[in-house]
């Protein structure tokens with residue numbers, strides 16, 4: 001018999017797709033601070049969110065139930081690619097000469113090539129069920145827009161997408177992919193919205209940001225009762241939907257009889273990282289395992305490691321409710337690095353809270369080190385990673401090399417949350433030696449966070 005721990009690909013049966021999403025809120029020692037209405041500064045209620053989201057998603061956003069049943073219609077679409085494989089990176093380990101065991105849960109097998117359809121399909125389903133005709137959204141690298149366009153096509157919804165200008169120019173094939181799935185794509189800032197026109201009037205050459213694109217998509221959805229808005233990260237219900245990833249990984253590790261010592265993921269808004277790690281954090285909080293949990297963010301957009309923990313808007317124009325989160329300020333416009341999915345000024349309030357509770361740690365990486373890791377991973381494991389998870393890979397390699405020094409055979413698990421087939425121009429720039437590193441100065445950060453809204457501490 002071969003040793004199961006030596007397996008390269010650990011798979012599950014279709015019948016083992018999780019049938020419930022896991023809600024970490026049920027198990028945290030304290031709840032995160034409430035989301036506030038920007039006008040009254042009082043906690044928002046379901047009615048405040050109703051112009052943008054269907055009630056089923058609003059209820060999931062505030063639910064304290066430990067498990068939420070996944071609708072049959074959603075499971076049916078999940079079956080196209082789930083369960084996703086867990087791989088042991090034998091070839092990368094060998095190249096590094098490390099005694100560490102490196103595993104990656106691969107979400108690039110989905111229709112969009114990333115983890116994003118896990119929530120896109122659920123969101124499109126609940127909106128269609130509520131009688132909504134069209135969804136608007138923003139997209140950074142184009143992964144979320146692609147996922148939502150695919151999901152809307154499954155349930156007969158129209159899909160309109162504001163794509164951050166920097167990515168729109170860098171990644172033309174993403175736009176074509178969204179259009180192929182039936183989406184309508186605008187570069188952001190656009191002249192189609194008040195928010196977009198205001199930015200263009202001041203900065204005609206703006207490369208855009210997720211915050212600006214969110215303002216545009218929210219503005220359009222708020223004006224039409226048949227149109228809702230969908231967010232691809234940050235919110236509790238998004239993180240909830242992503243927990244299919246971690247639940248599968250828990251089952252896959254059980255199959256080979258080991259458990260991770262370190263869980264590493266890249267964080268833009270926090271959803272792929274949360275999706276992988278929440279089910280392990282559940283087991284950590286219950287005292288069954290004790291892995292270190294580490295987020296990796298870009299040095300040019302370091303919300304967790306260098307931002308402030310404060311109430312801020314989710315968008316640039318200041319239309320969304322106020323969320324307490326690690327933020328660089330809603331006016332922050334990051335350098336146009338190639339990891340477009342990691343260019344968000346804030347962090348999920350839930351991840352921010354868990355970070356404040358000391359249940360996880362965070363580090364940052366510059367993009368050349370990340371692409372170096374991505375290229376080494378491609379040459380050994382045969383998958384070209386999206387630029388975002390190369391941040392996690394760089395941190396995995398760093399840890400594996402530490403293990404080589406110390407002789408420790410740590411079990412490392414990472415989220416390989418997407419492939420980079422539509423990010424090849426970024427690899428081209430790296431291989432040609434034209435990629436630059438950018439680290440924010442403390443003065444720049446101070447200036448951006450000085451624009452934070454003034455929210456008095458609760459009495």
Ligand SMILES: *Cc1c(COP(=O)(O)O)cnc(C)c1O
Nearest residue numbers: 143268269270271272341388418
């Ligand atoms: C969107 C995206 C991210 C960033 O979003 P999270 O919510 O932090 O996961 C990271 N990687 C890929 C491949 C993405 O598409």
